[in-house]
Every structure is written in C-alpha cells, then in structure tokens.
Amino acid sequence: MSTWIQQAVARGRLTTRFPWAPPNEEEAPITAHAPEVPPPATRTLPLAAPVCPTGAIESEGVRQGACIRCARCLSHGLTPTGPVDLMASSIALLRSPSGLRHEPPSVRSPSPGFRRSLHVFLIDVGSCNACNREALGLANPYYDSQRLGIFFTNSPRHADVLLVVGIPTREMLPSLSRTYEAMPGPKAVVAIGACALEGGIFHGNPHAALPLSDHVPVDAYVPGCPPPPLAILSALWRVMRGPPSREGP
Amino acid sequence: MTRSSWVETSLSEVPKTSHDLSLSYLSPDARLAILTDYTEHRTRVLRGEPLGLDPARFPNQPWLAPAARGLRRCPPDEDVRGYGIFTFPYGPVTGGVPEAVRFDVRTYGERILELTPVTGFKRRGVLAGIAGLPLPDAALRVERMVGNLSAAHVTAFLTAAESARGLPVPERELWTRALALELQRIYNHLHAVARVAESAAQSVGQAQVHALSEEVLRLAGWAFGHRWLFGALLPGGPDRRLEPSDRRTIGTRIARISADFQTLWDLLSHTRIFVDRIQGTSPIPRREAIRWGAVGPTLRASSVGWDDRVHAPIPPYTDLFVAVPQGIDGDALDRIAVRVGEIQSSTLAIEQILDRWPAASGEIPPEPCVEAHRGIARVEGPNGDLIYDVTMQGDRVAGASCRSASEANLPLLALGSRQSVFTDFSFAWESFGFVIAEVDR
C-alpha cells in the first residue's frame, strides 16, 4: 500500500536551486519576459511600436512594466529575451514601473529588519487572478519559498511586505491604504504584474486609479503578465537580502 | 420530479418575444430553461425565430444586473434578526480568500445564520470597455479578464463573435481551443483539490497536489508559450503547430500527472480528517441547484448530469467522448469528487484530441447566429457553463455580455453556508471554485 511518505520519496526533489543556481528553462520560460531587440538594431523599434497594444515599445527600448508579453511584436523584428538570468538581471525587479530593460535595479532602503525572514501579505486590488495564483504558487514544492524564510501570512498585522496584484480599482483604494496602515514597520510594498505597474492591457481604464505609488509607497516593481513565480521570488529575496550573491547558503 | 418532466415544464415557460442582450438578467428558472435545451435553441435559430425571453415574465434580478459602479449584495434585502446577532464583515482583504470580495456574515457567534457575498470591489469594466475594438484587441482584453479561466472565456467569446460574423473557423484552431480548455480544466481542478486539502490541514497532500498543478502549468507554458494560455488562442496570434512528437510529449506528461494525481487522491480520500471536514459541508440539494441555476461541477455534484461538452457541444466536442461524473449529495465532498472525476475525463479527452489532431488546416462553418451580427456561445469552463453574447459590427465588437459560472453559483454559496459554522466556510468556498474576477469583470 502506498503511503504519503512513499509518495514523497518517490517523487524526489522538485524544488528549484534558485537563488543558489541559475534557473532552468522550465522554471523561467523565455516567453514570460518582454521581447527586445539587440542594441545595435534599435531602429526596428519604431516599426514595431504600432502593433503594441499597450504602447510599451519606445524608440529607446521596451518599457518592461508596460509589456504584457502578447508576442505581437515578435513578427516585427523583436525577439524574446530569455532565458533570463534572474540572478543578475533587472527583469525580476524594477525601480520604477516604466523601467527599461537595462536600467540597474535597486530597492529602496533594504531594511536590516528583513535579514532572515520575510512575511508576505497578498492584496488583490483588481487582478485577473493569474498574479494571485503565481504569487501563492511560491509556496508549492517547486519553489518552496519557506526554505528561504519567505512566508505568506493571513494578516497584514504580521506582514513585512505587501504584495500588490492587479490594477487598483477605485473601490479598493481605501482598503489598500487601510491595509498598508495596518502593517507594522519596517515594511515594504512590492507591486507585481503589468496591471499593478502601468495598468497592462487595461491602461487608461476609467475604473482604475493609477499609478499605484499615489496610494502607497512602492519599493519594487515586478513586471510580467503574470510574472513567473521565480521573478516574484527573486524580487522578494532581494527585498529581504539586498542583491543576491552567487555563493551557496 | 424527474429530469425530463422538469425540462418540459421549463421549456413551456420559454416565451417567444425578443429581448435584450443579456442572459445574465434572467431569473434562474428562465435561464435554466434556455440553457437546458440546446436543440430547441438551435432549431429556433435555424427557423429564424428570435431568441430571448420576456422580461415581464422573468423580471430582472437586481443583484445579477451589473451596476455601473459600487458594490452588489447577493441576494439583497434579506435579514436575520434576534438577540445578540451581529454582522461580521469578512473581506475584502483577507488571507483566506485571495481575491477582493467581502462576505457579510450575520451570526450570533459560531454559526453562519446568513452569508451575503458583496462583490464589485475589483470591477474593472472590461466588457464595457471592449465595445468598438477590433476583434483581436478585444480578445486580448477578454483573456486577461479572468487569468485562470482565460481559455474558457476567450473560446466562448471568439465562438460567439465568429457566429455573429458568420466566418468559418480553421479546424486546427478549434482543436487547439479544446486542448487549451482541457489543460486549463485540469490545472484549475488540481488547484481546487489542493486548496481544500490545505483548508483541512493536509499539508503533504496539499503540497503534492500543488506540485502537480504546477507541472500542468509548465506543460501549458511549454505547449502554448504561456503558463496561463494568454495569447495562445488569439486570432492572428502565433500559429502553434503541434508536431506529432510534441503531441506525444503532451500526451505522456498529462497521462503521468493524471495517474500521479489518482494515487494522491486515493490517499487523500482515505484520510479520515480530510473526508470528515468536507463531507456534508455546505450541501446543495438537487432541487435547489436546479432552481438557482447552478452550473458546472456544483450542478453535477447535486446529481444533475448536465455538461455543455455533452449536451450543448461546440466543435470539436461534437466528435469527442466526454464522461460526465456526478455526485449525489451535492456537498463539498461531492463537488471535489466531481472535479477529481473530471480530471480523469479531461485526460481522456486530451488523449482523443491529440489522437485525432487534424492534419490539414480545413475550415469549419461557424455556429448559426442568433440575430444578424449577434452570436451566443456557451462553453463548459472549469467551474461551469459560460455564456457569451457578442454583437459585431464588421470587424469590430459592438457589444458583449457574459454570464459567468461564478456569478451563477454565487447564491448557492449563500444558501449552502447557512447554518454551517465559521470553520466550514473555507471548505465551502474552495469547493465551489469561485473566481471573483469573473463576477467583477
């Protein structure tokens, strides 16, 4: 008869090596990241700009936060940028919602209070549910955020980080600021997903009140539609520990 | 009342006059009547008779009619009074329910006397916003409206739009949609099982099932270029040509995941604590399920064997065999068991889809449209029957409305939760598989 223990042993180790080793293609699929052109060929960008539904393509590059990875521009000379080295790249984390690909990432005031563990509270302010799933999916054995000391909590009273998903609707604004207020300091806010950054496909929506930073101070932005789980994990890890190191634990 | 007589009485109520776009405004009985007999629906369409319902006989249900702004209560205007009773507002920001929705619980402590879901917190006005857009742009918004049910929504939307425009559809496109739908069904069902296991503190089972759900997501990402299938089914999107070797890979991986899950389910369903917590929780009797127009696994758990893939199929389901698992008691255990059965039946469906993958890109004529430029389509999404009603003007969408499965099932959460205790709420909630993003569109 099969038992839970047999099951667990038979399935072996599933968990990613990240952040101690670069992620593989399955964990960080190419298509989850914004397309780009190699720097010498930037003249293709204006040609591709009209097909972009969110207006993310500008003459200097692709605005990471606005891109929803719809892949329309791929037939206009742009190519996917992956596989992405989450450990070094800015993909996982942006300083401002409209950051370009090659801008250096930084986190506002990494707090000494977050050294060993990070308690994360998720708030949905108008998402399509995909970002929620990807964020909460960090707890599954493939990503196992608990091994890094990153936990999801059920109350903002216990939270260090507010993870904001979705395009902030007007109905949710008071709740958003109430939630931020309820958190003890030191605290950080991480916005994930194109909707929370620049509105994504719903930019210009009359029901929404963008930008998010008008309502809560945002410390880091994670682009993607939705961002792959490792991008979220990498962002949380960096909020907790500063720039990741390549050394083992 | 047997099912056939129930169908007859319902049908006799279908009036013959035309009516506005939205099916969502209909009372549950009437809605069920039109949904029940798809043959009738088609013959009337073919005869050129207008389809719709008399608003005088089936008055609008205010909570279903989406208000332009503000919050909605479901059902409204009821109250429970008595000594020591108070309202316990749960939400819109909680850890237990990851989406923005509030429940006003009337209670004297411990027991839920009345539960009123209050929605509208995350209303983004997506469907109102797509009017006037070209079809591909509109579809881009529809699929990003409900992330974890994107394939179902975009399939229903496109099918309705195609029917409105009368355009033939490439056959391979239809098979791709079916494949995407079944994959999505599997990972949503796995997620539902994992969430219930989590609520019952079955940490190991929860982790294992979640891992399987992640595997399906990865498989979807590999096959369609996006874990949540965004962009996979869009008209003019990247052409996903599945080579025979790719199809073999998908087939073997899904079969293995399904087999693994069956092993886990055997363990879970023999875990006393798990079964005890969900058995008898939030029961929906068959009669109530029919009266309230329950859909999807909720309806089937209450022993009504209705599945759009069988009873109102769109191609290619017309050519597929789909098993329809049913429950008896309509409690949380049955709803979960139906999902477990559906994981198997979807695996079987995927096998058939991959086996009979069309070689050449033939074209299939569209569904007949209801009126000129107006198409209605129904798709069995992971959590139930999904209806889109789309009016086209040339290449552009003139208007669209939708009745989602979560919307249809929401009153049943209110019904099923009555008299249960607080701690049962999470089981009830997870077993219905609600997605608030499809209620607050």
Next chain:
Amino acid sequence: MIGTGTGALLASLGLFFAGIPLSLRSRKLSYLACLLGSLALLGTSLEVLAFHPVAPVSWIGPLGTPEGIGLDGLSAFFALVASLVWIATSLFSLAYDTGTSRLLAPTYSLTLGAIALLFLANDAILFLVGWELMTVASYGMILQAPGRPGRTFSAAFIFLAFGEGSTLAIFLALAGLWSVSGTFRFVPLVSTGLVTSGIFLAALVGFGLKMGVAPFHMSEWLPIAHSSAPSNASAVLSATLTLAGTYGLFRILSLLGPSPSWWGAVVLTMGATSALLGALFAAVSEHSKGLPAYSTIENNGLVLVALGVALMARSEGLPVLFAFALYAAFYQALAHAVAKAALFLHAGYIDRTTGTFDLNAIRGRAKEPGSPAFPAFLVAGTSLAAGPPLAGFVSEWMILEALFQSYRFPDPLLRLVGLLAGAAVALAAGLIAAAMVKFLGFGMLWNPRRSAPARMGARALASPILGISAVVAGIGISAPWILAGLGGPAIVFARASVPPPIGGALSIPAGWSIVSGAPFGIISPPGLPLALLFGALVGIGYLWLRGRPRWRRSPPWMAGNPVQVPDESYSAFAFSTGLRLMLRGMFRTREARTTHGPTTWATLQMPGSYDVELEVFDAFKAFYDALERGGLGLSAALKSALMPGRLGQYVAYILVATLIVILYVAIVF
C-alpha cells in the same frame, strides 16, 4: 454588665435599627447610621478575633444571666466580613440612593440590622427572629427597584417564597436542636444519630436555599432577585445575605459536632454541582447583574466544597487536611463577599451611566466618559476569575489543593467523590474565568477613559468601590497573615483543638507563603506581586536603557473595510455561543425561528428573512415549573373538594370539628 465589647455590639445593633426612623427625616442620615453601625461591628469583631476568639463576648443581662446576644470567634469572623461589605455599600448608597423610592433606606437599614442580629444571636429564637426579619426586609428592598413594577414584583415574590421555604426548614432544624438539648440556647449536642442527621439535612436545605446552591439555585431565583433589585441592595443580598446562609450552616454544624463521613460527601457534592452550574450559567449570561449573581452561586458552591472536604477529613481522622480545608472555606467566604460587593456596586455604576443591564448594549451607550472606578472593576472581576495574586486566586488554589489531597481518604468511595468534585471545580474555574473575561470586556466597552468624571457624585459613587477592591487586593496579597487570624473561628467551629494556621496546617515559615496539607503544595501570595513588580521594574529599566520605543497608533484591522459595516460589533452573546452549542445537551440549547417579511424571490425557496433566538434552559427550572404546576393543581383540587360553596358541607365541617374537640377533651381529662 455591659463591657466595652458588648456595648459596641448593642450600639451597632441600635444604630442599624435607628436607621429606620431616621430615614423619615433624611435618607442620608439613615445610611450614615448604618455606616457607623458597621464600623462598630467591625471594631468589635476585630477585637474578638484578635484577643479572645474562643471565649465569647456575651451580654450579661440585667438579671445577671447571660442573654442571647454575643459574639464568638465564628460569628465574629462572619460579622467582620459583612461589616467590611456594609461600610462600602453604605458609603455607596449615600451617593446612589437618589431615586424616587423613600422605602429603600429603611428596608436597607432593617436588612443590615436583621443580618447583624442573626450573627449576634446566641439562641434559636433570636436567630429565627433575625432570619425572618432579614427575609422580609430584603423582600421589601428588592421591591424598590426602579421601573418594571410587574417583573420586580414577581421576582421579589419568588425570592420571598424561597425565603419562607428556607425559614421552614431552619425552623425544623432548630426545633430538632431543642428537642435534643432541651434549651433554645446554642449549646453543643452530645448525642449523635438519626436526629442529628435529620437536623443536618434540614439545616442544609434551609441554609442551602439562602446560599442559592444547587439544587436550590433554580436558574431564576438568585439572579433575578438580585439583579432586578437596586444595586446597593444587590450587593448586600449577594455578598452578605448568602453569607448569612453560610454562617448559619457553619453554626449548626459547629453545634452538631463530629459527623459521619457521608455528611461531608453530601456537602461536597452539592458544592461541586453548584460551582459547576453557577459557572456554566454565568458563562452564558449577558446581564450585567445576572452574571455576577450566577458567580455568587459558583462561589457559595466553592465554600461548600471546602466545607465538605473539611467534614470528610474530620470523619476520616485527618486533622491537618480538616484544618486546611476549613481555612479555605473561611477564606473563600471572605474573598467572595468583598469582591462580589465591588462588582455589584460597579454594575450599579454601569446602569447609572449607560442605562442598561445588557452587556450587548453597553458599547457606545455611555452618557459620560468612563468610570473612575474601572480599576476596581478589573480587580474585583479578576479576583472572581481567580487571577493571581488576588484573593479569589488564593481561595481557589486552597480549595483545589484540598481536593487534590482527597487521595488521603482511606475510603475509596470518598476518594472518588473528591476526584469528581475536583474535576467539576477545575472546570468551573475555567468557565468562570471565561465569564469574567466577557463581563470585564463587554462591561467596559464604554470609553474607559480616565478623564475627570463629568457628573457630580461620580467620584462619590466610585470611591467606595475603589476602597472595597483595594481590600480585595490587600487580602489577596496578605493572605498568609489573614489566614493566621483564622485559628479562632476554626477552633470554635470544631469545638476541639485544630492544627493552627501557622506552623500547623499551613506551616508557614515566616508568614510569606502558604503550604497546603502536610506539605503538599506551596504558593506565596505576597511574593507573587513582588516578583511581578520586580519583573516590571527590570522591563522598564531595559526599555529605559534602550531608549523610548516609538509608538504608532493604527486603526483596528477590519479586513480592509474602510468604513464600519452597520451593526458589526462583536456581541457579548456571540462570545459564549460556542459554549451554548458545545454543551447543548446540558443547556438544552434550542433555536427558535420565526419568519418575518416576504422572501425576496417569492417563487423560489431560498430561506428569507427570519427572527432567530438561541435559548438555553436549566433542567432545574423544568423541575420547579413542574412543582409549581403540581402545587397549583393540588390546591385547586383541594379547593374544589373542600370548599365547594355548599352550605351543608360547611355545617358538616363544624359538626365534625366540634365532635373532635369534645372527644379530645373527654379523653385527655
């Protein structure tokens, strides 16, 4: 001859009774007289306890023979407790009694005088006079409740009916005493046997009725009688009227002498049952006076538990355990009376400021900023919830320790009784703690700000409450020294030498701790607050060294709701619904529903709007209801049989009666 001691006794009695005519002139004068009388009684009792607890003070009357008034160690102890309470209630009444009823002051004085007379009585006649006066006077006092005349009358009537029932039983007991000893004086009996057992049972019923212990608690009588009365009356009734019952039981038992061990077992069972039932019903009560009234039942039950262990220990030849349990009983009576007085007085304060007795409704109802007496409320409530280091904690500890030692009984049946009682008492302690958390929590949800009271007189109302709760804290902390003074009452009770508190039963090395039994457990009531104080000082010092912490106020977390949902405050009722549902067998919890209003979707069967009440019942209430029905039925049957209104039958009665008289006369003479 009138010594200083007896002089003070007579003076205090006189002052109490003088309160009645004085009330015609001014209510304040009458309460002042009561205050002075209580002070005199307090002084005398202290003197007796301190200097000659065993030798009674008694009034040598004009004829040179001792009259029936005096004070010995046992009565001095109870008089001391009562006078402590009365000082606070009289002070409180000075500010409280501003209502319309002019009868409250005289009935109050009469009640105090009657209870004092009862304590001082040295013979059965005076005792009965005091007892009956007490019952009638407190009946009058309850009638003075403001508003609600109908309900008050029925509550008072129930109270009177049970009071008279208890008088009957006590009359039986005293008559039994007379038949054995041949005198009305309270003198120890020598013979044991059926008669003494009969006396014991009659006394247990009579005094048990007054104490409100099971099975005489009847879910209604004590709570309703006490909670519908004016607040100063409630305090007097709950703290001292039940104390009079306790005293009576102790007095009769002291006369009966050594007992068979089943007496102890009966007392213990009764006590444990009342403790459990009282705690259960306190936990599901939402009435700001009903809840403490149920707690009175629980506490009196605990007194009986301790007494029961003591009696059993004496019969089984365990003098140390006997003494320890006896001290526990005395201490419990003291701890309960003072804490309960504080609680009832504060309930009166709540009523005055919020106009409601319903804990659910108190939130947000204050007409003025919170009570200046709320620290007193906290102290008294915590003591009743057995929170260290207060008096209730010490007594609860002692009682549980005494029960733990029931393993020493040689008889396995007695061990089993002790074991079960221990479980019941421990459960009761937990339940009463939950009840007190509810009472304190919901009783103070009315802006407990310590700003200056807005209304004149608030301070005058608050200061006696603060004073009496200072006593609660004081006797808790100084428990070893208080216990040291209880040797006298114990000897009077036992009519034999008893292991003394210090060095004997308690073996207190230097008065800093209490060691139970020979030695079993140990606590140090004065050491505990010292340790707490030390800990607090260390904490404050640490914070001071680290620098002042930064404070940030944030609104309560309401699941992200920015505005309050109407009617969203957690109700006191909901606090204990879990208990109601879990113990539905015991409470016979029933949900009563009535549908109101149309259902919204008329054609559909979604249950619509309805009224719902979750009701709990006491099994004893059903018993008393049956008794009442039976009584009424019987009297109706007798009435129709004996007094049908036919002249012929009445003539026949007269004829029969005359015949019987003639026959009796003929036979006797």
